[in-house]
Amino acid sequence: xxxxxxxxxxxxxxxxxxxxxxxxxxxxxxxxxxxxxxxxxxxxxxxxxxxxxxxxxxxxxxxxxxxxxxxxxxxxxxxxxxxxxxxxxxxxxxxxxxxxxxxxxxxxxxxxxxxxxxxxxxxxxxxxxxxxxxxxxxxxxxxxxxxxxxxxxxxxxxxxxxxxxxxxxxxxxxxxxxxxxxxxxxxxxxxxxxxxxxxxxxxxxxxxxxxxxxxxxxxxxxxxxxxxxxxxxxxxxxxxxxxxxxxxxxxxxxxxxxxxxxxxxxxxxxxxxxxxxxxxxxxxxxxxxxxxxxxxxxxxxxxxxxxxxxxxxxxxxxxxxxxxxxxxxxxxxxxxxxxxxxxxxxx
Amino acid sequence: xxxxxxxxxxxxxxxxxxxxxxxxxxxxxxxxxxxxxxxxxxxxxxxxxxxxxxxxxxxxxxxxxxxxxxxxxxxxxxxxxxxxxxxxxxxxxxxxxxxxxxxxxxxxxxxxxxxxxxxxxxxxxxxxxxxxxxxxxxxxxxxxxxxxxxxxxxxxxxxxxxxxxxxxxxxxxxxxxxxxxxxxxxxxxxxxxxxxxxxxxxxxxxxxxxxxxxxxxxxxxxxxxxxxxxxxxxxxxxxxxxxxxxxxxxxxxxxxxxxxxxxxxxxxxxxxxxxxxxxxxxxxxxxxxxxxxxxxxxxxxxxxxxxxxxxxxxxxxxxxxxxxxxxxxxxxxxxxxxxxxxxxxxx
Numbered sequence: 001x002x003x004x005x006x007x008x009x010x011x012x013x014x015x016x017x018x019x020x021x022x023x024x025x026x027x028x029x030x031x032x033x034x035x036x037x038x039x040x041x042x043x044x045x046x047x048x049x050x051x052x053x054x055x056x057x058x059x060x061x062x063x064x065x066x067x068x069x070x071x072x073x074x075x076x077x078x079x080x081x082x083x084x085x086x087x088x089x090x091x092x093x094x095x096x097x098x099x100x101x102x103x104x105x106x107x108x109x110x111x112x113x114x115x116x117x118x119x120x121x122x123x124x125x126x127x128x129x130x131x132x133x134x135x136x137x138x139x140x141x142x143x144x145x146x147x148x149x150x151x152x153x154x155x156x157x158x159x160x161x162x163x164x165x166x167x168x169x170x171x172x173x174x175x176x177x178x179x180x181x182x183x184x185x186x187x188x189x190x191x192x193x194x195x196x197x198x199x200x201x202x203x204x205x206x207x208x209x210x211x212x213x214x215x216x217x218x219x220x221x222x223x224x225x226x227x228x229x230x231x232x233x234x235x236x237x238x239x240x241x242x243x244x245x246x247x248x249x250x251x252x253x254x255x256x257x258x259x260x261x262x263x264x265x266x267x268x269x270x271x272x273x274x275x276x277x278x279x280x281x282x283x284x285x286x287x288x289x290x291x292x293x294x295x296x297x298x299x300x301x302x303x304x305x306x307x308x309x310x311x312x313x314x315x316x317x318x319x320x321x322x323x324x325x326x327x328x329x330x331x332x333x334x335x336x337x338x339x340x341x342x343x344x345x346x347x
Numbered sequence: 348x349x350x351x352x353x354x355x356x357x358x359x360x361x362x363x364x365x366x367x368x369x370x371x372x373x374x375x376x377x378x379x380x381x382x383x384x385x386x387x388x389x390x391x392x393x394x395x396x397x398x399x400x401x402x403x404x405x406x407x408x409x410x411x412x413x414x415x416x417x418x419x420x421x422x423x424x425x426x427x428x429x430x431x432x433x434x435x436x437x438x439x440x441x442x443x444x445x446x447x448x449x450x451x452x453x454x455x456x457x458x459x460x461x462x463x464x465x466x467x468x469x470x471x472x473x474x475x476x477x478x479x480x481x482x483x484x485x486x487x488x489x490x491x492x493x494x495x496x497x498x499x500x501x502x503x504x505x506x507x508x509x510x511x512x513x514x515x516x517x518x519x520x521x522x523x524x525x526x527x528x529x530x531x532x533x534x535x536x537x538x539x540x541x542x543x544x545x546x547x548x549x550x551x552x553x554x555x556x557x558x559x560x561x562x563x564x565x566x567x568x569x570x571x572x573x574x575x576x577x578x579x580x581x582x583x584x585x586x587x588x589x590x591x592x593x594x595x596x597x598x599x600x601x602x603x604x605x606x607x608x609x610x611x612x613x614x615x616x617x618x619x620x621x622x623x624x625x626x627x628x629x630x631x632x633x634x635x636x637x638x639x640x641x642x643x644x645x646x647x648x649x650x651x652x653x654x655x656x657x658x659x660x661x662x663x664x665x666x667x668x669x670x671x672x673x674x675x676x677x678x679x680x681x682x683x684x685x686x687x688x689x690x691x692x693x694x
Contacts, residue, residue: 076689142463342423
């Protein structure tokens with residue numbers, strides 16, 4: 001990190017000299033967002049952005065979304081809605097950044113430098129690549145190259161910490177290994193070695209009451225939707241055959257399990273109590289309370305979401321200071337890499 | 348090409364609407380340049396740049412040079428000398444461009460788009476990758492990814508023609524295939540399909556009189572060197588045992604074979620005649636004439652070469668108009684790719 005503090009002439013010295021912990025979190029624009037995502041990833045990230053000790057760079061990784069050739073238009077369609085969603089739900093954009101990966105060409109450049117010090121065989125060991133092969137798919141060259149680009153996402157912004165789920169520990173190993181390989185090859189500390197923060201990703205059960213909530217199981221509750229659609233999805237939540245007045249166990253009640261992932265503490269206690277007592281409180285009542293609380297929690301954000309969704313210029317303006325900060329980090333790191341390789345510049 | 352003519356608002360419309368044939372030629376900064384290179388690649392390229400019907404983009408491909416991890420500092424060391432050499436030897440920089448690959452991040456970006464429509468298996472079939480494996484080397488991820496970056500070199504500048512040696516036909520196949528795959532995936536003509544111009548690359552025999560002149564055989568005659576070094580290298584040129592007054596066959600005389608690759612027509616006729624006649628003209632005389640003519644031909648350029656070599660700012664200034672042209676091509680092509688994918692921009 002010595003070089004990085006030497007090159008800070010221009011921008012935001014205050015911010016960068018601060019002792020904030022810099023986190024990088026990637027979000028992939030590949031599907032509509034549901035309550036399972038909210039609970040597992042969005043809420044923790046938003047809370048992290050509200051902690052003054054942190055500087056969060058939230059990166060919408062549209063380039064990664066392109067690695068699936070069959071859904072090559074999805075990142076273009078879904079990146080803006082995803083960014084609008086984080087903003088609407090309270091991501092603290094004043095002290096942190098939301099950036100779109102494909103607006104930072106430095107990431108591709110550093111990805112190349114990393115790939116030139118990494119044995120090709122390392123790429124073939126990535127989970128994503130092996131999964132594609134195991135599932136009989138024809139992986140793209142982009143998917144094969146994914147570990148290098150992903151490592152560069154992290155390294156290009158001098159990230160200190162990267163929150164990852166247990167199943168993503170490999171990502172950080174790639175980033176650390178490649179950083180080290182490059183630093184060794186050029187005999188300079190160009191890339192900062194990031195630390196993983198292994199997070200227990202909370203998972204949420206789906207409306208089928210059996211599997212993890214996931215778009216691919218068609219068992220999700222949306223965050224923003226028409227009331228009609230929400231009612232239809234809530235109706236689908238599996239219940240057992242207990243009658244109106246039977247006491248019900250909240251721990252095995254799927255309605256309650258999903259409910260407590262987003263409801264207010266008061267609303268949670270209320271439903272928990274009623275279910276346990278049973279009398280006069282059937283699953284129909286619980287589903288009605290579910291819909292009301294959903295409207296109460298997310299309805300308030302929906303207007304904001306639609307505003308951001310429809311006004312890309314307003315979002316651009318909000319994102320600007322974070323973009324400038326992120327850009328200055330990326331420029332410094334890329335400059336260090338180029339200088340270590342003694343690459344020329346005729347511009 | 349329809350989109351490309353629509354997006355020409357800003358720069359150099361005159362030049363771009365012209366009917367010039369746009370050529371892209373890559374040169375790799377990985378070794379000192381010798382007369383074999385001059386004869387096989389440099390001279391034809393310089394002649395091409397002097398033809399008013401052509402627009403040549405000569406790209407010093409420093410990023411490709413990095414794919415060999417063991418020589419990772421070579422591109423940084425050798426790119427400027429190589430550019431200085433082409434300028435000194437008469438490349439027509441007024442109507443053409445010399446660019447350094449690593450100054451164009453658009454190449455890496457488009458390389459990513461190409462890789463996302465290409466099956467990973469295609470990469471493994473590249474000659475360079477297979478050669479590395481066959482030679483027991485551990486290829487880098489960069490070398491594996493080389494075909495995508497190389498295709499992007501060509502496609503990012505809307506090149507019409509790419510001169511290639513017979514052994515490089517695969518390069519153009521990659522570029523055409525990937526361009527087509529991308530255009531099909533997005534259902535738009537984003538990338539222009541380039542045409543190969545297969546060239547018989549003239550090869551020159553080395554000082555050993557047996558093998559092709561090549562750094563790796565240590566049988567080269569330098570272009571610019573001290574007189575002492577040149578004399579040493581010329582002394583090494585193999586000759587047979589014919590005496591001073593014996594008639595000598597120019598076709599089997601290595602001195603003459605190398606000599607005629609750079610000497611003036613008059614000098615060539617002179618030596619040819621003397622060798623055939625023999626009397627009073629031995630190999631020592633031929634070697635002396637060789638050294639004199641070498642000094643006459645290349646000595647005139649040496650001063651220019653050293654000037655460019657030592658004044659990067661002067662070179663920067665010379666390269667500037669070509670850089671602007673090349674930059675405008677790269678921006679247009681990348682914009683077409685991004686728009687076809689509907690990628691957002693928050694900058």
